[in-house]
């Protein structure tokens with residue numbers, strides 16, 4: 001039995017992680033610390049057992065210290081972040097505040113509580129991104145854990161800074177840390193500003209599907225449940241001070257992802273009887289293909305061309321392997337959004 005502090009647990013990946021952890025470790029107690037920004041949602045945690053949501057900011061070091069002591073926390077899984085690249089381009093300050101200063105405050109709290117006196121057996125696991133490695137050319141080898149950092153957006157620069165702080169707290173103070181750098185996640189509970197849920201919901205409501213540039217930017221797609229498995233493997237078998245790449249084994253051009261979304265939405269309208277009534281504005285409800293909604297828009301500033309993940313270290317050293325194929329994972333995700341209108345509809349109104 002363990003007590004975990006999960007930061008950002010009301011967000012997309014953190015929320016999935018809480019449900020995953022609940023199912024795999026039903027005796028553990030989970031404390032979620034989340035500031036409930038636009039991206040955090042109480043209803044994401046509905047049904048989670050032995051889970052307590054504390055509304056608060058990771059920059060509040062005193063609050064974090066109190067939580068660590070009061071709940072006898074031995075593991076921090078740190079998801080809380082500003083996470084959307086486009087928002088970092090229009091307003092970088094929040095990214096510096098939460099991703100860098102917030103991570104530093106958490107590390108300071110962990111050091112103060114876990115490393116004082118006789119010390120406490122502990123683990124601080126930091127969630128990072130493949131975006132810290134920069135952009136790959138078509139023929140370049142995939143990112144490994146030793147690829148030099150070259151972040152290109154305010155978002156990835158702030159994540160890179162937080163990764164370095166986590167590393168430094170291990171080397172300087174002896175904090176037991178691990179870091180995972182993962183690729184693009186998709187799955188249930190993702191806020192509809194990111195590509196997959198945004199395009200799914202736009203296709204359902206007959207809105208345009210705005211494609212950046214030529215649509216040929218390449219990402220590796222990771223089902224969020226596979227990501228949770230990877231984090232669990234880092235916690236169980238990761239060595240202090242090490243970093244692990246977690247990928248989904250699905251390197252795809254954005255256009256391929258978008259075409260798959262359109263095909264899956266069209267297929268759902270053929271298979272599910274009441275969809276045409278529920279989403280009368282969808283092209284698929286009117287006998288047209290969802291792909292007719294595709295439209296090209298000016299490219300994102302500084303748009304990285306390609307990310308690819310070499311996850312062989314995680315495979316060989318901690319036994320991680322993705323289990324979800326992209327087509328099956330996307331179909332399941334679409335069906336989840338169709339079933340859980342109660343979750344996403346209020347977000348669109350907000």
Ligand SMILES: NC(=O)c1ccc[n+]([C@@H]2O[C@H](COP(=O)([O-])OP(=O)(O)OC[C@H]3O[C@@H](n4cnc5c(N)ncnc54)[C@H](O)[C@@H]3O)[C@@H](O)[C@H]2O)c1
Nearest residue numbers: 008010011012013035036037039040057058080081129185
């Ligand atoms: N989504 C992806 O594809 C992806 C890929 C690679 C890495 N990551 C990383 O994974 C982590 C989780 O990403 P996500 O997509 O779930 O993000 P998200 O934006 O869905 O959720 C972030 C959560 O953090 C909370 N939060 C923000 N600022 C806070 C603060 N100051 N104090 C406390 N809570 C705060 C928000 O309320 C929200 O619940 C992030 O660290 C992100 O950088 C995400």
